Amino acid sequence: MMALLHSALCNLAMTMPFQPPAASSTAQDIDRLYLVLSGITIFFTVLIFSCIFVFMVKYRRRKDDEIPIATHTPLLVELTWTIIPSLICAVLFVWASALYVRNGRPPASSVEVFVIGKQWMWHLQHPEGPREINELHVPVNVPIKITMTSQDVIHDFYIPAFRVKKDALPGRFTSLWFTPTETGTYHLFCAQYCGTNHSEMIGWVYVMTPTDYANWLAGGEKSESLAQQGARLFSQYGCNNCHVPEGNGQAPSLVGVYGKPEKLQNGETKVVDETLIQQAILVPNSVHLPNYKPIMPTYQGQIDQDQMLQLIAYVKSLGSEERNGK
Amino acid sequence: MSTATADLNPAPAEPAVNYLNNSYGIKSWLLTFDHKRIGLLYLASITVMFLVGGVAATLMRLHLVEPQGALFEPETYNKMFSTHGIIMVFFFLVPSIPATLGNFLIPLMIGARDVAFPKLNLMSWYIFITGASLALYGTISGGVDTGWTFYPPYSSLYSQTHVVPVAMGIFIAGFSSILTGLNFIVTIHKMRAPGMTWFRLPLFIWAMYATSLIFVLGTPVIAITLFLLALERLLHVGIFDPAVGGDPLLFQHLFWFYSHPAVYIMILPGMGVISELITAFSRKKIFGYSFVAFSSLSIAVISFIVWGHHMFVTGQSIYAGLVFSVLSFLVAIPSAVKVFNWTATLYRGSISYEAPMLYALGFIGLFTIGGLTGLFLASLATDVHLNGTYFIVAHFHYIMVGGAVMAYLGGIHFWWPKISGRLYPDMWARISAAIIFLGFNLTFFPQFMLGYLGMPRRYAVYPAEFQVLNVLSSAGASILGIGYIIPLIYLTWSMRYGPVAGPNPWKAKGLEWTTQSPPLPENFEEIPIVTEDAYNYPAIEPHEYPNAPGVARV
Numbered sequence: 001m002m003a004l005l006h007s008a009l010c011n012l013a014m015t016m017p018f019q020p021p022a023a024s025s026t027a028q029d030i031d032r033l034y035l036v037l038s039g040i041t042i043f044f045t046v047l048i049f050s051c052i053f054v055f056m057v058k059y060r061r062r063k064d065d066e067i068p069i070a071t072h073t074p075l076l077v078e079l080t081w082t083i084i085p086s087l088i089c090a091v092l093f094v095w096a097s098a099l100y101v102r103n104g105r106p107p108a109s110s111v112e113v114f115v116i117g118k119q120w121m122w123h124l125q126h127p128e129g130p131r132e133i134n135e136l137h138v139p140v141n142v143p144i145k146i147t148m149t150s151q152d153v154i155h156d157f158y159i160p161a162f163r164v165k166k167d168a169l170p171g172r173f174t175s176l177w178f179t180p181t182e183t184g185t186y187h188l189f190c191a192q193y194c195g196t197n198h199s200e201m202i203g204w205v206y207v208m209t210p211t212d213y214a215n216w217l218a219g220g221e222k223s224e225s226l227a228q229q230g231a232r233l234f235s236q237y238g239c240n241n242c243h244v245p246e247g248n249g250q251a252p253s254l255v256g257v258y259g260k261p262e263k264l265q266n267g268e269t270k271v272v273d274e275t276l277i278q279q280a281i282l283v284p285n286s287v288h289l290p291n292y293k294p295i296m297p298t299y300q301g302q303i304d305q306d307q308m309l310q311l312i313a314y315v316k317s318l319g320s321e322e323r324n325g326k
Numbered sequence: 327m328s329t330a331t332a333d334l335n336p337a338p339a340e341p342a343v344n345y346l347n348n349s350y351g352i353k354s355w356l357l358t359f360d361h362k363r364i365g366l367l368y369l370a371s372i373t374v375m376f377l378v379g380g381v382a383a384t385l386m387r388l389h390l391v392e393p394q395g396a397l398f399e400p401e402t403y404n405k406m407f408s409t410h411g412i413i414m415v416f417f418f419l420v421p422s423i424p425a426t427l428g429n430f431l432i433p434l435m436i437g438a439r440d441v442a443f444p445k446l447n448l449m450s451w452y453i454f455i456t457g458a459s460l461a462l463y464g465t466i467s468g469g470v471d472t473g474w475t476f477y478p479p480y481s482s483l484y485s486q487t488h489v490v491p492v493a494m495g496i497f498i499a500g501f502s503s504i505l506t507g508l509n510f511i512v513t514i515h516k517m518r519a520p521g522m523t524w525f526r527l528p529l530f531i532w533a534m535y536a537t538s539l540i541f542v543l544g545t546p547v548i549a550i551t552l553f554l555l556a557l558e559r560l561l562h563v564g565i566f567d568p569a570v571g572g573d574p575l576l577f578q579h580l581f582w583f584y585s586h587p588a589v590y591i592m593i594l595p596g597m598g599v600i601s602e603l604i605t606a607f608s609r610k611k612i613f614g615y616s617f618v619a620f621s622s623l624s625i626a627v628i629s630f631i632v633w634g635h636h637m638f639v640t641g642q643s644i645y646a647g648l649v650f651s652v653l654s655f656l657v658a659i660p661s662a663v664k665v666f667n668w669t670a671t672l673y674r675g676s677i678s679y680e681a682p683m684l685y686a687l688g689f690i691g692l693f694t695i696g697g698l699t700g701l702f703l704a705s706l707a708t709d710v711h712l713n714g715t716y717f718i719v720a721h722f723h724y725i726m727v728g729g730a731v732m733a734y735l736g737g738i739h740f741w742w743p744k745i746s747g748r749l750y751p752d753m754w755a756r757i758s759a760a761i762i763f764l765g766f767n768l769t770f771f772p773q774f775m776l777g778y779l780g781m782p783r784r785y786a787v788y789p790a791e792f793q794v795l796n797v798l799s800s801a802g803a804s805i806l807g808i809g810y811i812i813p814l815i816y817l818t819w820s821m822r823y824g825p826v827a828g829p830n831p832w833k834a835k836g837l838e839w840t841t842q843s844p845p846l847p848e849n850f851e852e853i854p855i856v857t858e859d860a861y862n863y864p865a866i867e868p869h870e871y872p873n874a875p876g877v878a879r880v
Contacts, residue, residue, distance in 0.1 A: 020779045034708055034778070041698040048669055048694045052687055055672035056679070059608070064833075068676040070865035073614045081666040082659060089655040089701070096705030097648055103707065104644050119484070153480040154574060156639065156714055160780025163711040167640045169575070170479060171568025174641035187789065191714035191782040193473050195480055196401050199785035283571070 023186060023207065024162035025179040026103055031163075033096060040088065103164070106177035110145035113138075114226070114309045117148065117155030117168040120197040122188065125309055129223035134203030136188065138180055139213035145177040147274060151305050156192035159205055165191055173274035180207040230314025233307055237299065245318075251296060252289055258319035265290045277312050338828030340747060344844040359444035360847060365430035366745070367451050369738075372418050372426065373814075375458060378465075379413035380810065382406050387769075387803035393790045400786035404471040405487065407784060411474030413465070416496045417458050419726055420588060422734045423595035424541075425454070425506060428534050430745060432510060434838035434845060435528050437519025437854045442512040446505055454502035461495030464488040473784060475581065478566035478574050482558040490559055493552040500549040503591075507541025510534055519837070521856035525619075528836055528860045529612060532619040533598025536626035540587045540594075544630070548584035551577065575640055582633035590629040592726055594622055596689065596733030597664055603686035603736055604668050605861040606834035608675025612861050614667040621660030628657040638709045647706055654704035661697050665690060680832070681755030685736025688763045692728025696721060699774065717777025720770045728766055735762070735813065742817060743831045747844040748824030754816045762809035768802025835861055 022028050059068070113136065114125040124132040138144050148157055148168040157176065158165040161184075166176040190201035208216060224232075234240055242251035257272045265288040270276055280287045281303060284296035303311070345362045355363060386406050389397040398406065429447065433440050441447050464470055470492045472481040481489050514535050518527075555577070557563050564570035566577045605612050612618060634642060634650030668690055677683070699721045703709045712718065743749055772795040777783075781792045788796070830839040841850050 018775065018779075030707055030711055033705065034702070034711075037702050037705065037708065040701065041695070044698055045691070045694055048665060049691055051669045052672065052690065055669075055675070056677060056687070059672065059675045059677050061609075061676045061678040066676050067864045067866050068609060069674045069871055070867050071610070071613065071670070071674050073617075077670070078614055078617050078663070078667075082663055085662045086659055089658060089704075092701060092705055093652055093655050096707040096709075097651060100647065100651075100706035100710065101644055103710070153484050154477055158714065158780070158782065160711070160715075165639050165710050165713060169568070169641065171574075172641070187780060189780065189782045193404075193475075193477070193480070193784040195484060196404060196471070198404070199400060199782075199787045202789075286571070 021161040021182070021184065021186060022163075023180055023182040023184060024159075024164065025181055026099070027161065027163045027181075029099055033092075033099065037092070040092075103177075106145040106175070107143045107179075110143040110177055111138075112145045112147055114313070115146050115148035115157060115168065116151055116305050116309070117157065117190065117194075117201075118151040118305075119153065119195055120190070120201040122157070122190075122201065122203050123306075125226060125306070126217075127226050127313065128217060129225050129229075130217065130220045134188070136203070136205045137213065137216050138205065138207055139210050140180050140183050140207050142210075143177055143179045145175055147173055147175045149173050149274075149278075149305070153194045154192050155190050155194050155201065158189045158191035159186055160189065161186035161205075167192055171275075171278075173278070180205075183207045183209055183212075226310055226313035227317035228314075230310035230312070230317070233303075233311055234314055237303075239311075242296070251292055254315050255318045258316045262289060264288065265294075274312050277315055278308055281308065281311065338826050340826045341842040341844070341846075343846065344747065344842065345847045346747070346844050348847045357448075359440070359448055361429050361433050361441045361444065361447060362745075362845065362849075364447050364451055365426050365428075368421060368425040368429060368454070371451075371455060371458065372421055375413050375417040376810075378462070379410050379418055380807065382410035382413070384803060384807055386410060387800040389786070390788070390796045391800050393788050393793050393796075395787050398786070401471065402469075403786035404473075404784070405465075405469035408470050408473050409465045412461065412470070412492060412496070414726075415474050415588070415592075416499060417454075417461060419592040419730055420503060421454065421499075421506075422592070422730065423599060423737060424510070424534060424537055424591075425450075425502075427530075427599065427734075427737045427741060428506075428510060428537075428595065431741065431838055432513055432531065432534060433517065434744075434841065434849055435531055435836060436514065436517060436522055437837045437850065437856065438513065438517035439848045439850070439853070441509050442517055443509050447509055450502040450505040450509070453505070454499050457495045457497070457499030457502065459495070460498060461492050464491035464495060467491075475585075476552070476555060476577075477581075478555065478558065478577050479568070482555060482566050483562075490556050493556050497549050497552045497556075500545045503541045503545045507538035507545070510538040511542065514538075519854050519856055522837075523856075525616065526856055526859050527619075528598075529601035529615070529618055529622075530595075530598035533594045533601070533622050536622040537591055537594045539626050540591050540629065544584045544587040544591070547580060548588070551580040551584070554580075575637070575642075578637055578640065579633065582636045583630070586633045586636065587626075587629040589722070589725065590625055592730040593693075594625060596730045597622065599733045599737040599740075600668060600686050600689050602834075602836070603682050603740055604671050605863070606740070606832050606836075607680065607683035607686070608672050608677045609833075609863040610671050610675040610861070610865070611859070611863060612667065613670035613673070614663075615860070617663055618667050621663045624660045625657060628653065628660075632657055635704060635709070638706055639713050651704055651706050655701070658697060658700060658704065661693075665694055665697070679756070680752055681759050682736045682740035682832075684756055684759040684763075685732050685739065688759065689729060689732040689736065692724050692732060692763075692766065696724030696728055699724065711780075712777055714782055715777035716773040716781050716783055719783050720773035720777060723770045723773070728770070732762070732766075735759075738817070739813075740832070741838070742820070743827030744838055744843045744845070746817075746821050746824070747827055748820045749827045749831060750816050750820040750824055754812060758809050758812035758816075761805060761812070765802050765805030765807075765809050769799050769806050770802070772796070772798045772802075835863055 022031055112127055116123040122134050124136050150168040150170045155168040157168055162178040164176045164178050166174050184207055186205045188203040188205050242249045243254050245253055245255050247253035261269050261271050263269050282300045285294050288294045345360055389395050389403055468488045470487045470489055472485050554565055558566055564572045566572045566574050601612055632653045634646055635654045638647050739755055776795045827843050829842050837854055
């Protein structure tokens with residue numbers, strides 16, 4: 001009988017999990033905070049429910065004409081139940097924010113994977129060249145930075161097992177990062193409603209051992225790296241005619257610009273990031289630099305989203321080459 | 327436990343002249359300037375909207391019984407949840423307590439003959455009906471599939487559905503909110519009876535005042551936002567389109583600048599109702615009157631500066647996230663203060679458990695859970711995981727259904743004898759309150775678990791491992807649906823067959839209980855003069871106990 005009950009409960013636990021897999025370096029930290037929050041919720045809910053229940057029974061009306069005893073409002077009581085929740089909130093705020101700030105900064109050693117969301121699929125691009133659709137293969141214990149954008153509406157890249165999520169927005173780049181800690185297969189969801197087949201914009205994340213990952217990389221069709229493809233486009237579109245590496249061309253050199261602030265013609269100072277590079281290619285005059293003539297034509301409609309990523313990867317690689325050189 | 331309290335008194339006679347029988351015919355209702363009749367016009371119209379939104383919810387839950395979806399194509403399911411959200415938020419919850427109970431009660435509670443601008447009041451209702459009709463036309467003629475949040479560029483460029491009529495319907499209905507808010511503010515400032523000072527006002531009036539402020543300050547922003555959305559769709563001005571330099575996140579900022587305070591438009595009036603109910607059924611002064619009153623105002627103020635917590639995962643800057651997080655924690659404090667004060671009001675009370683009190687106690691419990699789970703979402707790190715999942719859905723339903731709808735039903739039950747002059751069968755009312763409480767928890771508690779497991783909201787199909795919890799939730803929804811239908815039946819029944827209520831069946835304090843039920847068309851024979859604080863129930867000072875007669879046990 002007990003055995004039967006036990007197996008029934010085990011079956012239930014298998015069909016109805018109570019906790020999502022925790023498979024990234026941050027998942028357990030988030031779960032700890034979640035657990036404490038749940039504890040606070042249960043404590044106060046039980047407190048309020050039992051007060052109500054005790055008062056309901058103890059002070060129930062026994063005669064219609066009975067007169068209750070007055071209670072007055074001591075300031076101390078009001079202050080107590082204002083200050084204690086405030087302190088709890090302060091602690092929660094600091095704890096949650098510290099985690100959030102940490103999770104907002106990818107380690108310098110992260111491997112960067114580009115993601116394009118479009119109705120209704122995820123298009124992923126590894127730096128080594130391989131492309132994937134609705135699947136992401138990553139090696140275990142390596143920090144991965146996902147840099148994403150959208151080709152149409154707002155999507156949201158969500159891997160519950162890693163406790164990470166970020167909107168993929170059209171016209172700009174956002175990013176998140178994680179370090180997978182457990183090999184396995186995990187859900188990838190779109191978590192921002194994006195139209196008819198929103199619920200089918202899902203996929204799988206495969207966390208593999210380093211050997212398996214190396215085999216997977218080797219097994220795919222051979223292709224150039226993202227930056228190499230970008231370099232080819234750079235000369236194909238004639239960008240290199242003006243953006244001369246030595247800096248003496250009609251346009252600024254792009255060597256080492258990525259991640260650095262630039263002062264624009266309109267007085268604004270902006271850090272050169274993915275969004276700014278894309279803007280420079282599509283609407284050049286909006287990020288025009290002083291000391292140069294506004295002669296760059298727009299490439300709107302000529303360069304698709306994939307090529308954009310390749311060009312961005314190329315410009316970023318120029319930055320790192322310079323840094324490596326010094 | 328008696329059937330209400332009617333059998334304790336000799337059966338009162340129905341008053342000869344009251345606001346319901348002083349004139350007859352459809353015209354006497356459609357052209358009325360009487361705030362009480364206008365309140366009833368709203369009651370009828372939002373009940374229709376609640377049924378439409380409720381049918382959409384029921385169909386959604388039925389669909390989600392199976393992981394592949396039991397009933398619809400995803401396209402239809404998307405229209406279903408959009409209709410549910412839009413109708414329930416803009417055409418039921420926002421007007422629910424203010425436009426029905428607020429209209430009916432504010433003049434009665436402050437000792438006035440009507441609101442400050444009776445004609446404007448009727449115009450608000452016509453504006454509401456125009457907006458609601460346009461929105462209904464949009465949903466019925468083809469539907470809208472953007473969700474109630476209308477995020478562009480999906481809503482502006484990609485959706486093929488009837489976004490413009492529905493958005494314009496909300497735009498128009500917004501003016502009804504603004505005018506109602508204006509009317510209430512002026513009424514509460516200028517029409518109070520002699521002796522009715524600010525700190526003698528019932529807390530329901532304080533809550534309505536705070537709500538009216540949000541109506542007037544917040545609603546224009548949603549109106550502008552939806553107007554821009556319509557312009558974007560019709561003329562493609564590009565304000566939200568990144569391809570021509572627009573910003574889709576700008577919409578989200580504008581939208582939540584209204585829609586977060588709108589959450590408090592929905593819950594503050596409910597809090598006001600609960601303060602009335604708890605005091606009446608424990609025959610006690612409210613514990614911490616000024617703390618409860620000022621927490622309403624501080625909620626109204628802070629609610630305008632927390633909108634960014636809806637956007638923690640949009641890529642807004644870390645610093646913006648930190649600021650909005652700390653402000654969101656801040657808004658939790660006055661809500662907690664209210665819960666503690668209501669609970670403390672019960673202490674040493676003389677408590678009875680008629681249906682309105684059951685709703686009030688249910689409200690406190692569910693609002694507590696709803697509020698505390700809000701802490702998970704104010705906490706930046708956990709919000710990243712829970713945002714956009716069923717956890718959010720569960721959280722805001724605990725506030726809006728467990729909170730606002732419970733309070734609305736509690737209020738309707740409490741003041742029904744005043745509104746209709748009749749009593750309803752209290753046993754049925756208690757049964758349905760219990761059914762609603764159980765059905766509600768069964769529907770929405772599993773959704774917290776679903777959200778933590780990672781199931782995103784607005785999914786027409788879902789992975790099979792989420793099925794058990796979804797089936798539980800759908801089972802709860804069907805129980806909840808039954809719980810909502812029962813009051814509709816017995817309240818309608820009671821209008822004709824219920825026993826006559828008399829002016830004050832609950833022996834409650836408050837000016838509205840000093841006049842006949844149903845009230846005179848002009849509310850009071852003579853304008854009352856107020857000489858005492860709100861909730862001045864007879865009580866024995868502790869030092870007089872135990873020698874005083876008729877005292878309750880300690």
